[in-house]
Amino acid sequence: MSDFGKQLIDVDGTLFEANAILRWALTEFGEAHQVGKAIEELAELIVELARRGDPADWTDATLEELADVEIMTKQLRMMLSEPERYDAIRTRKLERLARMLHGRAQV
Ligand SMILES: [Mg+2]
Numbered sequence: 639m640s641d642f643g644k645q646l647i648d649v650d651g652t653l654f655e656a657n658a659i660l661r662w663a664l665t666e667f668g669e670a671h672q673v674g675k676a677i678e679e680l681a682e683l684i685v686e687l688a689r690r691g692d693p694a695d696w697t698d699a700t701l702e703e704l705a706d707v708e709i710m711t712k713q714l715r716m717m718l719s720e721p722e723r724y725d726a727i728r729t730r731k732l733e734r735l736a737r738m739l740h741g742r743a744q745v
Contacts, residue, residue, distance in 0.1 A: 643712065660713050669717050676710035683707045 643657040654662075664672055683703040690700065718724055 642708075657712075657716075660709065660716060664713055664716060672710070672713050672717075676707075676714055679703070679706040679710045 643655070643660075645656045646653045647656060647659060667675075683706070686700050686703040690697075715721055715724060
């Protein structure tokens, strides 16, 4: 997924950076509320993905739930006091995946 944080969003002629909107939501609603919202959106994506019979059936409904989850996971990362710890874990997981794929390619 592309990093959409720098994307400018036009609201009635006023431009807001996506990251600023997400931080605004955290300030406005509070972290505890947004964690609950993240749980809700994750559940909606699970239901939507499980509902599809065809894995290639990317309907607007599925994309809506995927977008909701991306917006919420970005807010979860913003809540971290040490985001670099999360980034290191994500990098380690990507390395493990690449190592596994590289091993499969060798067989
Ligand atoms: Mg949703």
